[in-house]
Amino acid sequence: MRFSLNQWTTRHWPLPDLAAGCAAAGVSGVGLWREPVAEYGAARTAKLVRDHGLTVTSLCRGGFFREPDAVAVNRRAVEEAAELGAPVLCLVSGGLPEGSRDLDGAVARVADVLAELAPYAGEHGVRLAIEPLHPMYCSDRCVVTTLAQALDLAAPHPSDQVGVMIDTYxxxxxxxxxxxxxxAGAQDRIALFQVADWITPLPEGVLTGRGMLGDGCIDLRRFRAAVDAAGYTGPIEAEIFNEALWAMPGPEALSLTLARYREHVE
Structure with missing residues (x-):
């Protein structure tokens, strides 16, 4: 099964319950987030997922390169990914510095930090995955907004050290x-494929406005066919930030997400 449950899709499901629930549902992949992993403990989390026969498909997230301590913070994130056995560390670049209008400078900062971080990630067997976010997040969360831009940033580095994320949302x-x-496929840069849908109008608060698979306007299967044709054979993570989904019991949310994945993505 290529389906992987990103932890934020069932945000309030405790890690032990999530691991047991995924195993019971026949789901073998999980994408983890640093905050709940830190709360539970990285070593305990690594043992927990192993004991349930699960594979960690990614760790979210590093990035936010505008911060002065970005290199040190992201090195720690690389180390955490390695400890968990996560092959991919997702990178959200961060937005403009406070009060700045220098978009070019912010993107240059991303490139500079990547140059320091990529070899360190390679030493730890972790692949950095640059995630372009929708342009509405450019000012405060991510100055990398297109796949072409992400690929250009990845280009100076070996493909096993730096790749890109394809996120349908x-x-x-x-x-x-x-x-x-x-x-991206021709350059062996696809590190991870994530799926969520786009619903209109967006719910209040765009950070929690991702739609359940099949509820929106994205041709999800076309994306899956495109990444497949590009040679990507890795996991497909469902990463859906949605208040209604978070309010469901974990097993119910997983069951719905898995059913919609089979209907609209697989």
Whole structure:
């Protein structure tokens, strides 16, 4: 099964229950987040997922490169990913510095930190995955907004050290995305594929506005076919930030997400 449950899809499901629930449902992959892992303990988390026969498909997240201590913080994130056996560390670049209008400078900062971080990640067997976010997040969360931009930032580094993420929620709008996916595949840069849907109008608070698979306007299966054609054979993480989904009991939310994945993605 390529399906992987990103932990934030069932945000309030405690880690032990999530691990047991995934195993019971036949789901073998989980994408983890640093905050709940830190709360539970990285070593305990690594043992927990192993004991349930699970594979950690990614750790979210590093990045936020505008911070002065970005290199040190991201090195710790790399170390955590390695301890968990996560092959991929997801990177959200961060937005503009407070009071700044220098978008080019912010992107240059991303490139500079990547240059310091990539070899360190390689030494730990962790692949950095640059995630372009929808342009509405550019000012405060992510100055990397297109797949082409992410690929350009990855280009100076070995593909086993730096790749890109394909997230349907963030990239569905881009008319160049199909060429970008083909380019990413040709360069062996696809580190992770994530799925969520886009619903209109967006709920209040865009951070929790991702739609359940099949509820929105994204051609999810076209994305899956495109990444497959580009040579990506790895996990497909369902990462859905949605208050209604978070209010469900964990097993119910997982069952719904898995059913919709089979209907609209697989």
């Amino acid at each position: 963030h990239l569905w709008w881009d008319p160049a995305v199909w060429d970008g996916i083909a380019r």
